[in-house]
Amino acid sequence: MIKVTLPDGSVKEFESGATPFDVANSISAGLARNVISAKYNNTTVETTTPLTTDGSLVLYTWNDDEGKTAFWHSSAHILAQALEELYPGVKLTIGPAIDKGFYYDVDLGERTLGEHDFKKIEDKMLEIARGKHEFSMRSVSKADALELYKKQDNPYKVELIENLEDGTITFCDHDSFTDLCRGGHLPNTGFVKAVKLMSVAGAYWRGDEKNPQLTRVYGISFPKQKDLKEYLELLEEAKKRDHRKLGKELQLFTFSQKVGQGLPLWLPKGAALRERLENFLKAAQKKAGYEMVVTPHIGQKELYVTSGHYAKYGADSFQPITTPAEGEEFLLKPMNCPHHCEIYNAVQWSYRDLPKRFAEFGTVYRYEQSGELHGLTRVRGFTQDDAHIFCTPDQLDDEFMKVIDLVLYVFGSLGFENFTAQVSLRDPDNKEKYIGSDENWAKAENAIINAAKAKGLNYVIETGEAAFYGPKLDFMVKDALGRSWQLGTIQVDYNLPERFELTYKGSDNEEHRPVMIHRAPFGSMERFVAILLEHTGGNFPLWLMPQQAIVLTLSENYEKYAQNVLELLENHEIRATVDDRGETMGRKIREAEMQKLPFMLIIGEKEANDGTVSVRKHGGEDLGTMTVAEFAEVVNTEINKTLKKFEV
């Protein structure tokens, strides 16, 4: 008999050799039907793996991430089988589960694969799934494993196996298909009821561009047809909210081939939106003791040699601009911090002056590879809501927490309610990748963790994700569709103060090194606007809307009254325009709806006589008739719901 401990702490006894499935069955028939995978003593096992020792068991269903992983990993096997059957001679490589689905990388030889082939492959997969073939693991010797794949002339699997230790190698079989596999599968293929191939892309073997290029087929699968339908609907919704589409429709920004790829052009409405965001942050920063600075768009190459950026990124950046006569070299600035360091250096500081907080909406230029450009989220020229805080080591904890406050204020005002923090530390086994002393790293890492704790942030620690010059705290927000985005970032830096020989005079009358904090709550204006667009679907918070209301006249008889109303609105600082074209009310409303204008103020004979407006909200809600002053109250109430004052 063995003792199996379940997650709730209860212990059950089973015959040795009982499987996780048996355990599930002893709990309930429903669980037995739905159990997908399991972990025994923290090791992934199949639901059919006999348990022979005491241990603790966790059972997973589709509702667990681990269950989904097993589900999708198993689906990758089915995909591989389908590809093998449809395209004899394909060489299989790897096929893992990913965040949303799975992929399989195959070497198709001379063949190509396109979306028109998907239907055929999906049908084949479903046919295999319907066969309810059991997945079963078996151990093989290294020699046998190698022989199999050598016979198939598959250098990829051979390479994988050569890196494995004899005795640990397992194959997974289902139906007529066999694959090298570590394990973690569904009980049988029949669990997969819906399959959709999403895309096909090139991918290098082991992610190295020197290696042969493979064909990667992406897919997703579900236990119910309905789940697939919902997933596709979510994708549709995401498409509707795509910032590139909305940016065009709402006339916020554009790109021009002539200007150059990755270089966004802000149209008047987009520029107004962006300016409003900037002013919002400027006001909060002013309260928090920041001072604005301004620096040029280029800097001498020497500046970046000093900062260390040239050595690290110079070759992969826009190349230097040279002067015609002297041959001096200048770089488009990829960062604002070197400039800000020199601003710090312009004056001699006492510890009494610190912290200094220099802020700038600084436009920077980075050479992003052409394939990496994407709408406003990946561009070659963008504006960071940058600031650098220079403080004494003693002030670091406190300053860091103040920055967190500011970031949380920004998120709150813009409707990002779901977010987590990621603390990125250096990889202690790989210290040569980073610059700076152990002591400084320890101090900086502790400061970040302490601040995250003190502020009650929901955070995860990622080792090895730090910047080369210091650890950081990144904020990941979840948008309305549940997608995660990295937004604001706060980074501690002991390196640049060293390189730029920044100093302040301490109370001991000695020169000391300040610590630097880099921070950008938005990240960049471009990326932030893109994310905000997708989060809100273009229905920005009222305070941010480029235009908050439109006055719609029922006929030209009310043009004059419309102008009066507009003037009153302006007195109440409500951003509005008048639509007094000779169009029908139906059309005017439709167009205003499509422009996502929050309020429509309709005026006709009745309103003109009473000195009122009839208020329709975006989406159709009728708020009835009221005076402009009453309407201004409605607007202010709504704004105050989201836009609070920043309290220091």
Place this chain on the structure above:
RNA sequence: GCCGACGUAGCUCAGGGGUAGAGCGUUUCCUUGGUAAGGAAGAGGUCACGGGUUCAAAUCCCGUCGUUGGCUCCA
């Protein structure tokens, strides 16, 4: 940068070796209106760009540029 897909009117897209298409928008005229498209007429295209094949290319082929899904990278 690499692999795949795409590039036709301002926008969304259909078509496809033999005179360039639709809807929306735009312009003009009519309509003076009550909560998501009033009616009519007109204008608008070197079918991304450059080569090639062909009697004939927007269509087929090659290249370039751009967009896009991935890969790689991301101070």
